Amino acid sequence: MINLLKMKKASDFRKEKILLSYSKLLFISSxxxxxxxxxxxxxxxxxxxxxxxxxxxxxSLVGIAQLSIIFIIYHFIRKKIYAKL
Numbered sequence: 001m002i003n004l005l006k007m008k009k010a011s012d013f014r015k016e017k018i019l020l021s022y023s024k025l026l027f028i029s030s031x032x033x034x035x036x037x038x039x040x041x042x043x044x045x046x047x048x049x050x051x052x053x054x055x056x057x058x059x060s061l062v063g064i065a066q067l068s069i070i071f072i073i074y075h076f077i078r079k080k081i082y083a084k085l
Contacts, residue, residue, distance in 0.1 A: 044058065
């Protein structure tokens, strides 16, 4: 976007069109990220209704380490599976 604004050859009308399309894409991406975060928070809330110890396990230092290790293992397994396809 900064390079677009620096271009002297581009007309103002073209700059407006491109900036509007960039703004739309940024807005849509922001809404998707917000939706994903709300879903994650909702799932955590529902799970804490069933078990209060789950909430403490997620946000403890040991829980964060365990989730990180599980995520790393999942990532490598997924990467190997998709590499074979």
